[in-house]
Amino acid sequence: MNDDEMKLRVTPIGNGTVIDHIPAGQALNVLKILGIDRTTEATISVLMNVASRRSGRKDVVKVEDRELKEEEVNKISLIAPGATINIIRDRKVVEKRTVDIPDLIVGVLRCPNPSCISNTSEPIKSHLLVKSKNPVVLRCVYCEQTIVENIADYLL
Amino acid sequence: MFAKRHVISMREFSRDEIDSVLDLAESLEPSARGGRCEALRGKILALLFFEPSTRTRLSFETAMMRLGGKTLNLGPAEGSAMAKGESLADTIRVIGAYADALVIRHPKEGSARLASQFSPVPVLNAGDGAGHHPTQTLLDLYTIRKESSLDDLKIALVGDLKYGRTVHSLAYALALYGAEITLVSPPTLEMPDRIKADLAGNGTIVRETHALDDVLGEVDVLYITRIQKERFPDPYEYQKVARSYRIGTENLEGARDRLIIMHPLPRVDEIEPEVDETRHAVYFRQSFYGVPVRMALLKMLVGDGLE
Numbered sequence: 001m002n003d004d005e006m007k008l009r010v011t012p013i014g015n016g017t018v019i020d021h022i023p024a025g026q027a028l029n030v031l032k033i034l035g036i037d038r039t040t041e042a043t044i045s046v047l048m049n050v051a052s053r054r055s056g057r058k059d060v061v062k063v064e065d066r067e068l069k070e071e072e073v074n075k076i077s078l079i080a081p082g083a084t085i086n087i088i089r090d091r092k093v094v095e096k097r098t099v100d101i102p103d104l105i106v107g108v109l110r111c112p113n114p115s116c117i118s119n120t121s122e123p124i125k126s127h128l129l130v131k132s133k134n135p136v137v138l139r140c141v142y143c144e145q146t147i148v149e150n151i152a153d154y155l156l
Numbered sequence: 157m158f159a160k161r162h163v164i165s166m167r168e169f170s171r172d173e174i175d176s177v178l179d180l181a182e183s184l185e186p187s188a189r190g191g192r193c194e195a196l197r198g199k200i201l202a203l204l205f206f207e208p209s210t211r212t213r214l215s216f217e218t219a220m221m222r223l224g225g226k227t228l229n230l231g232p233a234e235g236s237a238m239a240k241g242e243s244l245a246d247t248i249r250v251i252g253a254y255a256d257a258l259v260i261r262h263p264k265e266g267s268a269r270l271a272s273q274f275s276p277v278p279v280l281n282a283g284d285g286a287g288h289h290p291t292q293t294l295l296d297l298y299t300i301r302k303e304s305s306l307d308d309l310k311i312a313l314v315g316d317l318k319y320g321r322t323v324h325s326l327a328y329a330l331a332l333y334g335a336e337i338t339l340v341s342p343p344t345l346e347m348p349d350r351i352k353a354d355l356a357g358n359g360t361i362v363r364e365t366h367a368l369d370d371v372l373g374e375v376d377v378l379y380i381t382r383i384q385k386e387r388f389p390d391p392y393e394y395q396k397v398a399r400s401y402r403i404g405t406e407n408l409e410g411a412r413d414r415l416i417i418m419h420p421l422p423r424v425d426e427i428e429p430e431v432d433e434t435r436h437a438v439y440f441r442q443s444f445y446g447v448p449v450r451m452a453l454l455k456m457l458v459g460d461g462l463e
Contacts, residue, residue: 111266113265115263115264115265115285115286116264116265116266117244117262117264117265117266117267117269117270117284118266118270120264121243122243122244122245122270123243123245124245124270124273140266141266141269142265142266142267142269142270143265143266143269143284143285143287144165144167144265144266144287144288145265146350
């Protein structure tokens with residue numbers, strides 16, 4: 001597929017955020033992390049398995065009329081470390097940035113340990129410390145269980 | 157040297173901090189044996205045991221009383237507000253307002269960390285599920301220092317090294333002292349790879365074997381833990397394993413003169429009673445050392461710290 005065909009599929013957005021270079025298959029998890037669900041009123045475009053020069057196949061998410069904040073977007077780095085964020089105003093890219101894994105991840109993933117106090121009805125959010133960014137190694141602040149793989153399985 | 161507000165996990169202790177606890181415990185030992193001490197007079201320690209415990213609870217209670225303080229006991233959890241559905245966080249906030257420090261044992265892992273976030277006063281973790289039990293590790297280290305030596309130590313950790321996370325905390329702490337650690341367990345209860353990797357990454361020498369007799373003549377300390385029956389689907393398999401790790405006097409013939417045998421207790425049949433009479437047996441003294449060590453922690457957290 002060439003660039004023209006690509007443009008025919010989804011038109012550029014006027015204002016909002018384009019999240020590009022999401023690993024193929026992870027677009028829906030990205031929406032989940034961003035808290036974008038059926039209650040949203042924004043126009044969302046989701047492209048899955050499109051051709052990419054960099055990685056063969058990729059997913060793209062476009063969120064119209066909403067500029068995602070850095071701390072919101074950084075959470076997606078857990079499953080899409082190579083993603084790029086484009087902020088669009090009046091059809092122009094006014095800001096382009098990469099995502100960076102934060103040092104502490106709060107309320108995004110549940111601890112995989114079923115006996116962990118963070119998996120009960122206590123008034124706390126899950127807290128996972130980032131011990132290593134590449135590869136991603138997380139450790140629960142409460143029970144100290146580590147998460148090293150299948151991170152998307154633990155999305156809240 | 158010791159600026160902690162809570163004692164939750166051994167992972168948070170540096171070697172200097174451990175040493176300062178052990179030093180203070182040593183100086184408090186005469187009071188732990190009944191000498192007069194009023195360091196925490198007028199202070200109250202609340203004991204919140206949501207799981208049964210005998211020695212840990214009584215040892216904390218003794219420690220507080222030996223320091224001249226008083227204790228409060230939360231009754232059985234089912235009789236308290238928790239049974240009505242109150243969160244642990246709320247219970248901690250309420251009782252934290254009555255006492256000068258809290259000791260908590262709770263079946264959920266990470267519960268002590270949660271308690272420390274909601275408590276207005278210091279929290280000491282007395283065991284959170286299969287999680288941490290830092291005062292046990294500190295009293296183990298104190299025992300080794302008193303009865304053997306933490307320098308150039310060769311130690312064998314024996315038994316269930318997979319699920320017994322207090323053994324994991326002890327192994328991490330021993331690594332701070334450059335100990336040479338031999339892991340002795342049945343194949344199904346070996347120490348998890350990630351912990352072995354952590355230890356090796358710190359430059360600790362870790363050996364592994366399934367045969368206790370291989371190491372008996374080479375170590376200064378044998379640290380025995382209980383192998384739990386319920387870990388084995390087949391009772392025959394359990395019997396086979398349990399027998400192979402039982403210590404009797406006949407096993408100790410090739411042992412070093414100064415070998416000490418430790419056990420966190422309660423023991424079932426890992427150590428035969430005739431071993432109790434040998435010079436190697438220190439497990440009952442080990443249990444007593446929980447008192448001066450817990451006194452030291454209470455004094456540091458509740459009292460004026462180090463003088």
